[in-house]
Amino acid sequence: MKTVTSYYEILGVGPTAETETLRKAYRRLARKHHPDVSKDPRAHENMARINEAFETLVDPGRRNEYDAMLAGHGHFEAPVQKTQQKPVIVKLLQRLKGHRTPVYAVSFAPDTGDLVSSAFDNEILWWDESAARPKRRTKVEAGVISTIRAFSLDRLVAAGSAESQVTFCRLEGDKVEAFRANQEEWVGCLAISSDGSSVATGSLHHALSVTSTTDGGAMYRRQEHADAVTAVAWSNDGRLLATGSADATVKVWDARAGKALGTISQLRGTVTALAFSNDGQYLAAAGVDLSIRVFRLADGELVKMMFGHTKPVESLSFHPNNWLFASASRDGTVGLWNAAKGIGNVRIECSTRPVSCVAFSPDGTRLAAAGQDKLVRVWEVAAKEAA
Numbered sequence: 001m002k003t004v005t006s007y008y009e010i011l012g013v014g015p016t017a018e019t020e021t022l023r024k025a026y027r028r029l030a031r032k033h034h035p036d037v038s039k040d041p042r043a044h045e046n047m048a049r050i051n052e053a054f055e056t057l058v059d060p061g062r063r064n065e066y067d068a069m070l071a072g073h074g075h076f077e078a079p080v081q082k083t084q085q086k087p088v089i090v091k092l093l094q095r096l097k098g099h100r101t102p103v104y105a106v107s108f109a110p111d112t113g114d115l116v117s118s119a120f121d122n123e124i125l126w127w128d129e130s131a132a133r134p135k136r137r138t139k140v141e142a143g144v145i146s147t148i149r150a151f152s153l154d155r156l157v158a159a160g161s162a163e164s165q166v167t168f169c170r171l172e173g174d175k176v177e178a179f180r181a182n183q184e185e186w187v188g189c190l191a192i193s194s195d196g197s198s199v200a201t202g203s204l205h206h207a208l209s210v211t212s213t214t215d216g217g218a219m220y221r222r223q224e225h226a227d228a229v230t231a232v233a234w235s236n237d238g239r240l241l242a243t244g245s246a247d248a249t250v251k252v253w254d255a256r257a258g259k260a261l262g263t264i265s266q267l268r269g270t271v272t273a274l275a276f277s278n279d280g281q282y283l284a285a286a287g288v289d290l291s292i293r294v295f296r297l298a299d300g301e302l303v304k305m306m307f308g309h310t311k312p313v314e315s316l317s318f319h320p321n322n323w324l325f326a327s328a329s330r331d332g333t334v335g336l337w338n339a340a341k342g343i344g345n346v347r348i349e350c351s352t353r354p355v356s357c358v359a360f361s362p363d364g365t366r367l368a369a370a371g372q373d374k375l376v377r378v379w380e381v382a383a384k385e386a387a
Helices: 007-011 019-033 043-058 060-071
Strands: 089-096 103-108 115-119 123-128 133-139 147-151 155-162 165-172 175-182 187-192 198-203 208-212 218-222 229-234 240-245 250-254 259-264 271-276 282-287 291-296 301-307 313-318 324-329 333-338 343-349 355-360 366-371 376-382
Touching (some): 007 019, 103 355, 103 366, 165 198, 324 355, 324 366, 333 355
Parallel strands (some): 313 355
Antiparallel strands (some): 155 165, 198 208, 250 259, 324 333
16 A cells, blocks of 8 residues: 655655755755666656656745645535545456457446456457456457447447547447548547547647547547647546646536636646546546646646656546546556545556556446556455545
8 A cells, every 4th residue: 555645755854844955855866866877767757756846845836835735725625524435445356368469448338347358459358257258359450449438238439549540439249330530630549438429539739529439420629729639538427528738738628519618727747647537526637747636627626636656647547436546557557546635545566567547347346457468457446435
């Protein structure tokens, strides 16, 4: 179990440390952790965290904001009495072997809870977890598949992109219907809507585009970011979209009208992953600075900021209880976090290779993650509601 380290703890100073103390601490740590002198393979990540901590605390305005966040001023608290979440307990259930190439996506069917995964070679596997083997395989021959979303009644939507071409497929049992759409620019990220009717894509040319999975027709295109769109996510009810960008902002959109509703700018770099809580209270955003920031969706205010991974986060997923969420990172670990309290509950050493995707089962009792080592890992999760 790993809890979050504050900026003060990163620098090894107290909360009342003066500027000169901060500078001395920074110089001492830089002499030890700078990539030019350290042989640690995580030297770049370690130094990035040290830089972020120092730059925040040495700036009076940013430090006041950070101290207020630590104290919880202006952030969500229970209105009547404080509640306490019970510990999150995880237990490894399965290491599922069946893919021949790195796994890009995992999803659970909402009606049966069946686990589905897809890999670099476009092969989609439906798993029999009790037998620890695939019960069905489908190879999608058209285009590239990098994300999937399972639906009730044995339906699934898959999508992916190669340069400026977007591929999406609708699968119902053994029936596969595929479309390809050519976009004007290089697509870098995409996400499937909660009902499977649309695919949202983000491009290097600053654009958000939404396409129908029914006929491949373009629904709208918006270009309001100042840099590449690097992450995109749908809300659980399909009403909202969020886009993260290399311009260090997140924009929230009316998904049906394609209208920008607001911009969140309390970030420090490129956004790598986004996720809405199922009840629409929170939006989590991961960045290249190795942070995970949780925002209150109602007003866009920063609720908590957390660190724990040593390499960027590839995927985020909220638990059905809405306060717990998981992160999958290139450092080979999966993190479990408390969105309301801003603490890391569990850090799972998953693999020596990057972890690309993570998802909770509909009832919240299982967590699946997979990545470059071609294995799909499944854990049992005991995450209780507020006690």
